[in-house]
Amino acid sequence: MIEIKGFSETSLLDWPGKLCSVLFLPFCNFRCPYCHNHPLVFHPEQYATVLLEDILARLHSLRTWIDGVCLTGGEPTLHTDLPLLVREIKQHRFLVKLDTNGSNPQMLENLIEGGEIDFVSMDVKAPLDPFRYSRSTGLPIKLKPILESIEILKRGRVEHEFRMTVVPGLHQEEDIRMLGDQLRSGQRFVLQNFNPENPLDSSLKNTVPYDPKVLKKMERMVQEMT
Numbered sequence: 001m002i003e004i005k006g007f008s009e010t011s012l013l014d015w016p017g018k019l020c021s022v023l024f025l026p027f028c029n030f031r032c033p034y035c036h037n038h039p040l041v042f043h044p045e046q047y048a049t050v051l052l053e054d055i056l057a058r059l060h061s062l063r064t065w066i067d068g069v070c071l072t073g074g075e076p077t078l079h080t081d082l083p084l085l086v087r088e089i090k091q092h093r094f095l096v097k098l099d100t101n102g103s104n105p106q107m108l109e110n111l112i113e114g115g116e117i118d119f120v121s122m123d124v125k126a127p128l129d130p131f132r133y134s135r136s137t138g139l140p141i142k143l144k145p146i147l148e149s150i151e152i153l154k155r156g157r158v159e160h161e162f163r164m165t166v167v168p169g170l171h172q173e174e175d176i177r178m179l180g181d182q183l184r185s186g187q188r189f190v191l192q193n194f195n196p197e198n199p200l201d202s203s204l205k206n207t208v209p210y211d212p213k214v215l216k217k218m219e220r221m222v223q224e225m226t
């Protein structure tokens with residue numbers, strides 16, 4: 001079974017409109033220069049593994065408070081036994097949200113088809129062209145699986161959102177507009193501000209995030225589009 005490397009009992013930020021617990025899963029196949037979860041991506045061994053049985057016991061004691069469980073990473077779909085973990089949580093009658101970078105459309109499709117997940121938040125990194133996407137993910141990647149995941153979500157069989165971390169220098173307003181246009185008919189498109197505290201690429205520490213008001217304006221613009 002997957003080694004769970006972190007457990008946050010309650011979060012109001014990870015599932016729109018819900019209070020959830022969050023499980024952190026290790027490793028990722030992307031290398032986004034702005035990633036602030038990189039210790040979990042590169043060195044998960046520095047975190048103690050949290051036993052699923054302990055988590056389930058705690059979830060039961062939180063049952064009257066929480067609406068569900070968010071699985072995040074790293075990239076959860078890298079783990080071939082993720083569906084087992086999802087099933088185990090569902091058997092205990094908790095809703096499940098999945099955070100993903102969209103690189104494993106087959107697993108996403110299977111989880112949706114099986115009715116096993118209740119919400120998906122897919123990170124989109126840049127306008128959907130190979131150069132810009134690879135620049136934002138920090139390595140050359142094929143766009144095909146990303147496009148497939150987007151199409152799977154846009155079919156609307158599961159509640160979902162697209163989410164983008166906006167980094168000055170990497171993303172201009174025009175990029176966000178272009179991506180909003182490409183994602184048209186998705187349910188929700190939210191923008192997150194870049195956090196310069198501990199990025200994978202340390203040169204980004206000096207990058208000043210967008211003014212929140214400017215970011216909000218951009219978000220309103222793309223939400224109207226999608």
Ligand code: SF4
Pocket residue numbers: 028029030031032034035036037038041073074075101123
């Ligand atoms: S920000 Fe990028 S590298 Fe970091 S966990 Fe997410 S997809 Fe992986």
